[in-house]
Amino acid sequence: GRVTSGPGGDIILKKAKEVLIKEFPELSHIEYVQPDEHMKRVGQAVAAASLPHIYESILRQKPGVAPPLEPEFRPWILGKRAYLKAVADEGSGLKVSCALRRQA
Numbered sequence: 105g106r107v108t109s110g111p112g113g114d115i116i117l118k119k120a121k122e123v124l125i126k127e128f129p130e131l132s133h134i135e136y137v138q139p140d141e142h143m144k145r146v147g148q149a150v151a152a153a154s155l156p157h158i159y160e161s162i163l164r165q166k167p168g169v170a171p172p173l174e175p176e177f178r179p180w181i182l183g184k185r186a187y188l189k190a191v192a193d194e195g196s197g198l199k200v201s202c203a204l205r206r207q208a
Contacts, residue, residue, distance in 0.1 A: 109141065162186050 108116060117136055125132045139147065163183035171177050 108138065108144065113138065158187075162190055 107113070117138065121136065124134065163186070164178045165182035165186050167177070167179055167182060
């Protein structure tokens with residue numbers, strides 16, 4: 105949390121703009137909008153409130169064969185597969201990858 109607050113957020117935003125212009129010039133018209141600190145907290149609260157639903161309905165997938173010594177066990181990989189399928193089925197997702205290069 106709070107990764108984009110303070111100077112760290114400024115660095116992330118600056119680098120994201122540089123990468124977008126250099127690597128994806130056709131998308132360089134995109135405007136960046138940073139919410140104020142209050143709205144960031146509201147967003148975090150909304151995201152946190154949705155986690156129990158996602159956890160129970162998507163991430164806790166029952167295996168085909170329940171382990172007899174731990175019948176409530178839910179393998180992480182089954183939840184990941186279900187999550188990726190839900191995102192793909194929803195259809196409006198956009199895959200985005202970001203990386204920041206550290207100074208040597």
